[in-house]
Amino acid sequence: MSELSPNAIVANLKAQGLRVTPQRYAVYTNLLGRRDHPTVEQLLADLNQGGPVSSQATVYNSLQALREVGLIREVLLEEGVSRYDANVSPHHHFRCRCCGCIEDIPWDAFGPLAKAALRPGLQPESYEVTVQGICDRCSSPNNPCDAG
Amino acid sequence: MSELSPNAIVANLKAQGLRVTPQRYAVYTNLLGRRDHPTVEQLLADLNQGGPVSSQATVYNSLQALREVGLIREVLLEEGVSRYDANVSPHHHFRCRCCGCIEDIPWDAFGPLAKAALRPGLQPESYEVTVQGICDRCSSPNNPCDAG
DNA sequence: CTTTGTGCAAACGATTTGCAGGATG
């Protein structure tokens, strides 16, 4: 999330037993430098905008490898596409129902949830709050969609 | 969710301006009678197990029609598949990370969330808590997966 | 009778996979 040096990024990858290839490095670095939650399509376009860096299949492979070792996470908030996030510490998500943009909400934003409310037998391990609403871009006078 | 008479189901459909076809009726009734959140594949298998009732395309069409008028909702909790739920009143979800089963959590299970915690500019309209963990089936001695 | 829905099969889009050549450690 915060700025990492190239060396630190390489170290992160190696520490998880991943070989450091230019493609993997590029994918991970790109994700670390964003706070939106790009789809594969967006990621690929961004990576290759200054010349070819990685193929589509390799982006998928890289994302899978990074996800398996816990360096990134997948975010599923809309139909049909997976998004990816290099912020792996727990947090919540806001999704604009208008433009579809996704934004992190700090973990402590809601305070602690009541605990003993689940039916007996269910063992909770983690939870996440998803808020849906309108972002400031879409609620402004010259908004890109139907709200405002 | 609770047991509805066939007449009430037909009335529900008509009240939303939907034509009542056997297929639509079957899809809606089936969803009303379940509390898991079936995928299209599961729904289709269930509908047609006693002879042909509906084609795949029609199930998709019916689900879309029912969703557009608000009689059912789509639930997105795992990659690649949409699930459907006839419980349209607000509630939360529990997902077993082991068998993938999904279960409703009553709306009031967590008490109210703190309100003023979003960054200024975001207008929240709704929210939902997703809990991940292990269900009782999977935590039992003869469990279907790797927990226990 | 007009409008909308059904079913089939083909189209689609996101993701996965097989495989030959290439890079990493």
Place this chain on the structure above:
DNA sequence: CATCCTGCAAATCGTTTGCACAAAG
């Protein structure tokens, strides 16, 4: 140099769509 990765293209899987026929109101 053994292993793992890349890139291409073909395959897969869930979902959507075009169209001719049938059913609903």
